[in-house]
Amino acid sequence: MAGFNKVVSSYEEAMQGLEDNMTVIAGGFGLCGIPEGLIAQIKKMGTKGLTVVSNNCGVDGFGLGLLLEDKQIKKMVSSYVGENALFEKQLLNGELEVELTPQGTLAEKMRAGGAGIPAFYTATGYGTPVGEGKEVKEFNGRPYIMEESITGEFAIVKAWKADRYGNCMYRHTAMNFNPMAATAGKITVVEVEEIVEPGELEPSQIHTPGIYVNRVIKGSFEKRIERKVLAKEAS
Amino acid sequence: MALSRDQIAMRVAQEFQDGDYVNLGIGIPTLAANYVPKDISVMLQSENGLLGMGPYPTEEQVDADMINAGKETVTASTGASIFNSAESFAMIRGGHVDFTVLGAFEVDINGNIASWMIPGKLIKGMGGAMDLVAGAKNIIVTMTHADKHGNSKLLEACTLPLTGVNCITRIITDLAVLEVQDGAFHLTERAPGVSIAEIQEKTAGKLVVSGDIPEMKFS
Numbered sequence: 022m023a024g025f026n027k028v029v030s031s032y033e034e035a036m037q038g039l040e041d042n043m044t045v046i047a048g049g050f051g052l053c054g055i056p057e058g059l060i061a062q063i064k065k066m067g068t069k070g071l072t073v074v075s076n077n078c079g080v081d082g083f084g085l086g087l088l089l090e091d092k093q094i095k096k097m098v099s100s101y102v103g104e105n106a107l108f109e110k111q112l113l114n115g116e117l118e119v120e121l122t123p124q125g126t127l128a129e130k131m132r133a134g135g136a137g138i139p140a141f142y143t144a145t146g147y148g149t150p151v152g153e154g155k156e157v158k159e160f161n162g163r164p165y166i167m168e169e170s171i172t173g174e175f176a177i178v179k180a181w182k183a184d185r186y187g188n189c190m191y192r193h194t195a196m197n198f199n200p201m202a203a204t205a206g207k208i209t210v211v212e213v214e215e216i217v218e219p220g221e222l223e224p225s226q227i228h229t230p231g232i233y234v235n236r237v238i239k240g241s242f243e244k245r246i247e248r249k250v251l252a253k254e255a256s
Numbered sequence: 257m258a259l260s261r262d263q264i265a266m267r268v269a270q271e272f273q274d275g276d277y278v279n280l281g282i283g284i285p286t287l288a289a290n291y292v293p294k295d296i297s298v299m300l301q302s303e304n305g306l307l308g309m310g311p312y313p314t315e316e317q318v319d320a321d322m323i324n325a326g327k328e329t330v331t332a333s334t335g336a337s338i339f340n341s342a343e344s345f346a347m348i349r350g351g352h353v354d355f356t357v358l359g360a361f362e363v364d365i366n367g368n369i370a371s372w373m374i375p376g377k378l379i380k381g382m383g384g385a386m387d388l389v390a391g392a393k394n395i396i397v398t399m400t401h402a403d404k405h406g407n408s409k410l411l412e413a414c415t416l417p418l419t420g421v422n423c424i425t426r427i428i429t430d431l432a433v434l435e436v437q438d439g440a441f442h443l444t445e446r447a448p449g450v451s452i453a454e455i456q457e458k459t460a461g462k463l464v465v466s467g468d469i470p471e472m473k474f475s
Contacts, residue, residue: 050304050341051327053320076341103380113378121379124303125345125387132342143349144390148421150373151386181321193321193338194305200340228340244320250328252312 027187027237028216032062035210035238036175039068042095044173046131047075047085048202051104051247054195055084056179056212058240063177064088074098074171076127076198078108083245092116098171100124104247123151126168128201133170135204135233140169176206179242180229183213184220187234188227196228203229212240257449258430259472264398266291267428267472268357271396272298279303279348279388281358282326284398288357299333301353303384305344308336325384345384349391356392358385360399360424362414365461367424367436369397370416382419389420401429401458408460410434410441431455433472440464445472 029035036059039045045063049055060079063071064087071094078097079086088094089107096118102108111117122130123145133141142165146152156167178199181192189211191199203209211229216239259267265287272278272288274296280286292298300309302324309324310331317331324330332338347353360371369389372382389395402408410427427434432455433445440462446455448471456463 051323053304053323053327099381101381101383103378109378121381123382123386124341124384125349125391128341128345145349145387147390148368149386149418151382191340193319193332194302194323195321196338196340197305198341201342246318246320246329247323247327248329249318250312250330251318252314 025186025231027231027234028185029236029238032058032238035059035212035236036062036066038208039063039066039175041068042070043068043175044072044074046171046173046176046202046205047073048178048197048199049075049077049084050194050197051077052079052084052245054179054191054197054199055079056177056210056240057084057242058238059177059210059212060085060087063093064091067091067093069093070095072096072098074131074173076100076124078102078105080104080247081107089117096120098122098127100127121151128198130168130171131198131201131205134172135201138170140167142167172205172207174207176202176209178203178209178211180211180213182215182217182222183211183234183237184217184222184231185237186219187211187231187237188219188222189213189229189234190222190226191228200229203233208235209233210236210238212238214242215239257447259447262287263474264428264430266474267433268396268398269293272296272355276354277301277307277352278355278357279353279392281356281385283359285357285359286326301347302330303344303348303388305339305341306330306332306336307339307347308333310336345387348384348387351391351393353392355394355396356388357396357398358388360397360409361416362409362411363397363424363427363436364411364414365436365439365441366413367422368414369419369424370414371419373417375417385419389423394426395424397424397427399427399429401431401455406458408458410459410461412461431458443469445470447472
């Protein structure tokens with residue numbers, strides 16, 4: 022890997038260094054904008070005891086749901102996990118721990134983690150089970166709870182295009198949590214649809230500057246749709 | 257007669273003002289998008305990162321990279337913008353979204369809402385609901401006035417784990433429109449043909465009825 026060239030040619034290389042009991046921050050919302058090949062590689066590696074921070078945990082047999090099959094996940098930090106029967110089973114068995122976190126708080130925890138901010142105050146969750154045991158502070162007469170930020174040993178991200186320097190662009194709502202995840206990993210790996218030469222992406226249109234990115238790999242994506250809903254046919 | 261789901265949605269849509277940015281929850285709230293008055297424009301926010309949500313796509317328009325917060329395929333309307341999740345919740349938490357409409361299991365006289373968790377049943381998560389109720393300028397709760405066993409969902413104090421405290425000011429049910437203030441529900445409208453007595457009977461929390469209570473109007 023010379024200079025700023027972040028491109029790697031194999032998934033083994035992309036996920037090299039991932040070990041048991043590490044924290045992995047993953048982009049994606051449902052099955053939209055998920056690093057499919059990087060998840061498959063973690064499954065192949067068989068790494069165990071992982072803490073995975075991601076808005077959702079995929080579905081049975083796809084996305085992060087794959088990592089449940091061999092019980093590789095010890096703990097999920099998510100806002101919504103209702104799409105997955107295996108998740109439910111392992112949770113009820115006590116094989117899996119879940120920390121339910123409001124969606125906006127989760128995004129901000131990643132953003133703050135990547136920005137070097139250890140904690141922040143938010144009104145979200147005050148007076149609810151989410152606020153239990155957390156510091157409360159009043160600002161302008163309104164109570165807020167303190168939430169700590171999140172970083173991980175790895176971040177796995179799905180982008181549309183990246184150049185060899187790791188500058189990334191996302192496509193449509195496949196952006197979601199990916200830009201925040203990209204900032205919050207000690208090693209950030211981005212799986213992309215297309216790798217281009219530096220200079221091909223308009224600098225002001227880049228969503229994730231390459232400084233956050235350690236490795237880029239070109240993937241191929243199934244892009245499974247969770248709920249296909251069509252406009253009612255005109256009668 | 258109690259309102260149908262679509263009639264509740266029609267009544268919700270009457271609340272929208274021209275130029276409002278609106279976040280609609282799953283279920284009845286989403287239906288309100290179908291009844292926005294023709295002479296006004298509202299822009300729908302979907303918290304996965306889309307402002308200006310359009311209709312569902314045709315088969316040709318389906319794009320796996322274009323979904324709404326319910327994970328359904330969707331389109332972007334003309335003038336839409338797409339952004340990341342932190343930005344999306346910055347506009348929610350920062351009070352920039354004018355209206356949030358969401359469902360609930362229970363609401364109480366202090367404006368507390370319970371909508372995400374029933375102990376003993378499987379916990380799926382709160383998604384963006386806690387952020388939305390903590391951040392929006394105006395929140396409307398839509399729900400049936402009572403559950404299928406006839407138990408009131410408008411209570412003195414919520415019994416289920418809360419989604420947010422002191423945040424609900426308006427409720428639109430299948431029987432009535434109510435404002436929440438000063439530790440009571442204030443009846444402002446009733447569904448056509450529904451008596452005040454029936455609303456009183458199905459409201460467990462303190463209910464204030466003052467003066468004539470008009471029926472809802474549907475044009």
